[in-house]
Amino acid sequence: MNYAIGTRVRRAREGAGLTQEALAGAIDRSKEAISNIERGVNLPTIDTLQRICDVTGIPIGYMFNDTPSTNDMLNLKTEIDMIIMKMSIGDLKFMSEFLKLYIDRDRQAD
Numbered sequence: 001m002n003y004a005i006g007t008r009v010r011r012a013r014e015g016a017g018l019t020q021e022a023l024a025g026a027i028d029r030s031k032e033a034i035s036n037i038e039r040g041v042n043l044p045t046i047d048t049l050q051r052i053c054d055v056t057g058i059p060i061g062y063m064f065n066d067t068p069s070t071n072d073m074l075n076l077k078t079e080i081d082m083i084i085m086k087m088s089i090g091d092l093k094f095m096s097e098f099l100k101l102y103i104d105r106d107r108q109a110d
Contacts, residue, residue, distance in 0.1 A: 002040035005049070008063050008078055010038040012056040015082040027051035058085070 013023050013034075020034040029048060036042040044052065053060045062081065084092065 002043050005043060005063055006038045006040040007075065008058075008065075009034075009044070009049075009052055011078045011082050012052065012058040012062075013038075015058075015085070016056040018056070023052065023055060026055045 013020065016023075018026070020038070021031045024031045024034045027048065028051075033042070033048075037044050037048075049063055050060055052058075053063065065077075084095075087095070
């Protein structure tokens, strides 16, 4: 769980265009504390996690999504989540339709 939350914190920070130092200053924590969270060394308190979410614009529920069984899956889901959060409603509708067509195409090929 520490690794999953740490990875999500790092992705949220990067998505917001913040350095560890900038995030630390914004939430009144040390750069080392942010580094330890991101590496999974320490699990943040709920208060710290909420502050991180407030600064990065990420809903706190995002930090507690089901943890995939592999690091690769976690990284992919997190990366996709960060991209989706930056998309306009029009882009989201387009991508939704595209994905539906893509899935249907694969099913028809079987």
